[in-house]
Amino acid sequence: MKKVLGILMLVTIFGVMFAYTVLIIGWAGAFLAWAGAIGLSALIVTGIILSCE
Numbered sequence: 128m129k130k131v132l133g134i135l136m137l138v139t140i141f142g143v144m145f146a147y148t149v150l151i152i153g154w155a156g157a158f159l160a161w162a163g164a165i166g167l168s169a170l171i172v173t174g175i176i177l178s179c180e
Contacts (some may be wrong), residue, residue: 148157
């Protein structure tokens, strides 16, 4: 249950940050910046999950 809450919290934080990014640099820039950031964090999270198991 804690995992689900943590994921929901992260999604909410990312959503708010994404909205601010769009406001500041526009849609195209936001999508490019976030595609890179999400790709990197996905790699990091995958590494953490694999090292924990």
